[in-house]
Amino acid sequence: MTQTTTQTTPDASMTTTPAQAVLTRHADAETCADPSSVMTLLADSDTPGSGFTSYRSTFAKGAVGAPAHFHTRATELFFVISGSLQVLVGEEVTVLEAGDFLAVPPHTPHAFAAAPGAEADVLFVFAPGLNRFDYLRLLGRVMRGEADPKEIAESAERFDNHYVDSPAWRAALKISAGSADRA
Template sequence: MTQEVQSSSAAPFRPVLTRRADAETCADPSSVMTLLADSDSTADGFTSYRSTFAEGAVGAPAHFHTKATELFFVISGSLQVLVGDEVTVLGEGDFLAVPPHTPHAFAAAPGCKADVLFVFTPGMGRFDYLRLLGRVMRGEADAKEIAASAERFDNHYVDSPAWRAALEVSA
């Protein structure tokens, strides 16, 4: 559960504190997503969650957002990412900002685990999307629901030969 902290400043939203013990988690066979702050508690300013990927975790296929910038901060481990047509590996302490309309994808780097903080700005109610992803990965929902939600969650999947090639090499 997200907790609001009292503040006397004139901020567009109240400070948000999410305690580890109160955070909702969405787990699938290869990752755990810890939901930290969604747009409803940040006046649409941002959405943030943390993903812990097991070795070999697939992450997200190539996609782009039309409205949001997606920020990545690698807490530990290594994350393989696609940005545009370039595939690279982010290591502990690395930061990446992917602007709108830029195709990107990510997965645990070959032979590695990854712990990553994600922030979307502006926010737009992505927690329901993350919950849906977890249900699909666990076989509790049909993957067609993800495609049907593209506009609602500003998540548009694309084909990326560079990403497919990188995944083939790491398999």
Template sequence: MHEETPTMSETEIPPAAVLTRHAEAETCSDPSSVMTLLADSDGTPGGFTSYRSTFAKGAAGAPAHFHTRATEMFFVISGALQVLVGDEVTVLKEGDFLAVPPHTPHAFAAAPGCEADVLFVFTPGMGRFDYLRLLGRVMRGEADPKEIAESSERFDNHYVDSPVWRAALEGSA
């Protein structure tokens, strides 16, 4: 006797799965990038956060910072992303993957003369969508930049000074 293995239809999603349809994803934008919010920790198994950012040529990205709890992962979908990890600056190109562990200073920006389309994943996640929304409001002049500093513990985003990163950005200007 032969038993068929049940299959799921295209529209069914297992209870523990996370599906964000492109047409339904929230987007946040600032003058040089668009962030597509994919999954925040509250609704994900294991508590991860993921979003996609598209950076225009010359987009600043994020200044030097670190996280105390989360590993931040980068996957370059297209274009090129200049990154700082510790005291080393490198360029990630299409198809490159980078995982930055907790307590490691890092920064990123569109590589000189390039656009970048990047998938970001944080694990464990911690409700970062409000932080991304805040960044957009600050970049558009709708919120005070001091709100970012005041939220560092809440969002596990701690800014640091990096002469190496400053020099890299000045060299690409």
């Protein structure tokens, strides 16, 4: 698949630059699983034609997702396909519902989990991309007890994933856990 893009330069001359489309068939996509979610890896920044990273995660009820963190180089985009996703942005916690979209700019602390009592199916995109598939694979290995959690901390710069403490997120998770206990 090739797309041709025409751009006008300041001197009004025309140039044509071929761009490559990115297609990942569901049957060919790699999946990574941990006890509470399945990640379908769609395109990493080293995928030909891609300047972004994208994956889809399905979260079980009560799935914790990612702790508070930020990225220094990428905007992280969330699109909720179905279910409900609880998110932290800065110090505000809210719930995204099916069809909701969120863009979190660089340097903004954020976190996410399945909303209390809900499952979530979410499309994630990082722009610009950074080869993150190895990070997602590492997360799965840590969650399954196959890798040391220290490896995540040691990979912060490589994967542009910087963890921070968030009292607001800790409080939201505590409330969520209490809701699950009463259910």
